[in-house]
Each structure stands twice: as C-alpha cells, then as structure tokens.
Amino acid sequence: MFGGFTSLKTPSGTDFGEQMLNKVASQSIRHLFSESESVDISVRCFPSSKLLQGSIDSFKMSGQKLLIRKEFWVEDMWFETDAVSIDFGSIVSGKIRLKQPTQAVAQVTLTEAGINRAFKSELVAKRLVDITEPALMDLSGGEPVSFTDIDLQLLPDNQIRMFAKAALPNGTVPISLTSTLEISRRRRVLFQNSKFEPDAVPEAQRGVSEVLTKAFAEILNNMVDLDRFDLDGVMLRLNRLETEGDKLIFSGYAEIERFPSAA
Template sequence: MFGGFTANSGGDFGERMLNTVASQSIRHLFTESESVEVVIRCHPSSKLLQGSIDNFRMEGRNVVIRRDFQVEEMSFETDAVSIDFSSVLSGNIRLRQPTQAVAQVTLTEAGINHAFTAELVRKHQENLTNPELIQLSGGEPVSFTDVNVQLLPDNRLMIFAKAALPNGTVPISLSATLDVERRRKLLFQNPQFEPEVVPEELRGVSEVLTKAFAEILNGMVDLDRFDLDGVMMRINRLETKGKQLIFSGYAQIERFPKASKIS
C-alpha cells in the first residue's frame, strides 16, 4: 500500500490543483512507497494558464518499482517545463515537449540483494547454456542461485553465489569494480576470483564458474529494462558509500503517467 504521500500546499488554486494531479500521477509509477513528495512551482501563478512551470521536483523514499526493485531514495528536478494546462483540468498532465531533469537514485545493499530474487533477474541466471558451463555440467543447463552482494569502498563489491550442477552445488566468489557503459549499462569491471571461501577441492571448477558468472552479470543490468512509464533514466556517475550505492545522472521525461495507471 502507499505510505505518506504529500504535495506542496502553497500557491493559488491552480498551482495546488497541479500539485495534486502530479502527485496522483507520480504515485502510480511505484508499486509501493513510504513517502513521495511532489512540488511544482510557478510564479507568477498567471503563467500557469499559458502552461509555463518554473520548476518541478519529485522526492521518493523507500519506493518499489515493478514489485521487486527497492529504491531507498529517488529524486529528480527539472528547470522550466511547458504543459498543456487544459489536460490538468481533466485530471492528467500532458507535456508540450519532453524535458530533462537532474536525477539521483540511492539503493541499499539489502535492496540490491532482494533484486536478485526478482523474476526479471532470475531468468538471466537460470538454465544457462554457455559452452563452458555445459562442458562442466556434462551437457545439462547450469543455474546460479543465492546471490549475495557486499558493497565495498571505491566502487568495489564482493559477490557470492552458488552454481547448481547435476552432481551438486559449487560456491563461487568474486570481487569487481562497478562502472557504467553508455550511461545505462552497469558493468562489473576487472572481476577477480576470490578463493578463500571456496573449499580447496572445488576451487578449480569454481574459478571457471566465477568467470562465466561475471560475464552473465555484465549482460544483465541495463536501465532500459527498468524504465518507469514515460521516464528514461541515465547515469553520469556512481558511488558506493557504506551500505549504499548512489547513482547520479538525469531523467528524460517524455510524458507524465496517467493517474489511473498502476505499475
């Protein structure tokens, strides 16, 4: 269910109505939310009748996208925006042209690990037929399960998982550095097999499995698969900070979602 949801209460009737409509629209981008705040400013308010808005800002906390992707904090803020004011009267917001916004998204280590249990992610980890994996498994598909990520300083992380083979499971462990490709694809650079947590008799096969899993990870996380309705996110930089992974970039807003749409 949706948690505390607020909108700026200042301004005249037109501005308050616009805040309300924007709040209802943004709310339906998320499956759940602890709090979402939408603030739209327009001064003087008479500009609103011409569809001119000075600034639009959204801040969300503990929101869930597509039921499984937990975001601790998300915000984006635009400069001037042009809208069709008549659309507000019908309970929606229609942009006259797409607009860009500065964006920031904060994920937690726990949220990242939960995402690895989502169906959209699991299907990239199960019943794999990579030639190296098939050779190890005697011709049977291989699946990776129980993925656990630990965030480290300097954009590094550790990843632990299990590879399910026909004759049992093999633990795998790797370290890597996070990077971004084309502002949308998350890369796990310079993956290194970390043998300390793997039994000595399994290290040979575990190292091969770890290399294969690193290649799978690099093809898995593409922001275009997680776009919100009408909002395309792009990353300029990322940073690990304690148990948080912080993305800074921009959002290309093509349209506002309709208030009746549920994600």
C-alpha cells in the same frame, strides 16, 4: 475566470492553481510505483498567471522506499526539471500533458538489501537459471547450469564482493568474486576487473569454482541495463555511481516524455 483561478491564494500562501498542479502531479507520479512510503511533489510557477500559457518554472519529485514493477526496491529517488511546458487544460481535467519532452537531473539510491532482493526477483532470477553457454556446459557434462543464493556486499571505492552457488548435475559449487562497478553508455552497469576470491571456496572446488566465477561475471555484465527498468514515460540515464556504506548511489538525468496517467 482563469485569471481569478490562478491568483487565488490558499491560507499557506500558495496559489490555488499551483496547489492543484501539485496534487495532480503527485497522483500521476505515485502511479509509477507499485508501493511507496512517501512521494513529495513540488511544482513552482511564478507568477501563477504563467500557468495559463502552460509554463512552469520547475518540477521536483522526492520519494522514499519505492517499489518498481512489484519487485525492485529503491531506497530514495529524486529528480528536478528546469522550465517545463504543459497543456494547461489537462490540469483542469486531472491530468498533466507535456507539450514537449523534458529532462531533469536525477539521483537514485539503492541499498545492499534492496539489491539482493532484486537478484531474487523473477525478471533477474530467470536470467541466471538453465544457462547453456559452452564454457559452463563443458563443466556440467552438457547440462544447463544455474546460479542461486546470490549475495552482494557493497565495498568502498565502487567495489563489490559477491557470493553465489552454481548448481551442477553432480552437486553445488560455491563461487566468490570481487568487482568494480562502472557505467557504460549511461544505461548499463558493468562488473569490471572481476577477480576470483579463493579463500571463500573449499580447496578441492577452487579449480571448478574459478571457471564458474569467470562465467558468472560475464553474465552479470550483460544483465544490468536500465532500459529494462524504465518507468512509464520516464527514462533514466546515468552519469556516475558511488558506493557509500551499504548504499549504491546513482547520479544522472531523467528524460521525461510524458506523465503517467493516474490510476
């Protein structure tokens, strides 16, 4: 019975078992995202009879305009595995269960607009308000300091320029800096070699703004950690990043422990 199932061809020439696997995988992967414009899945298994042993040659996912955790927009994401071992019986029940974790090469593309939207998300914004670090409280007379109205611009050669406002008890101070984006421990994005940009700040506020800018850069360095954004059963790790126009492109790999359950 199963032999006939895996050898049956659809009009397009795709094995029925492979087509069913594509469908189940697509439903599972879509469940990772709060919203998605498109998610394309391609599962390859030749000959299809290998499905009976739970052996797959490769699994590819490509998605566009993906919303993660209802707050973080990803312009494009794709990953591709090598051979994968699965529980064949789980496919029949509409699920995919890995016999063992697997890895995949991966690429994630963010846009400048998507990054700036992320700075307004609850998860990020709450780390930028009511800050009580000593260097800041010395400027604020002992009151917490908050950073708002953040705007990031992507520049060539992995450079960025950032503008923000620091809320002090006696008013708001604009801050401006440039930094180089770097990867640390394959999971953190660091803002290195940060430099105060005085031309964007009124002369009378430059002294205070420079101190605030330094503190802001240190906060950023402790904030962007991929472990806070892991998908269900999928952990991303980074090897390199590069800026390209208004896009920030990350290349690395995904550690896939399990497939999420379709909603």
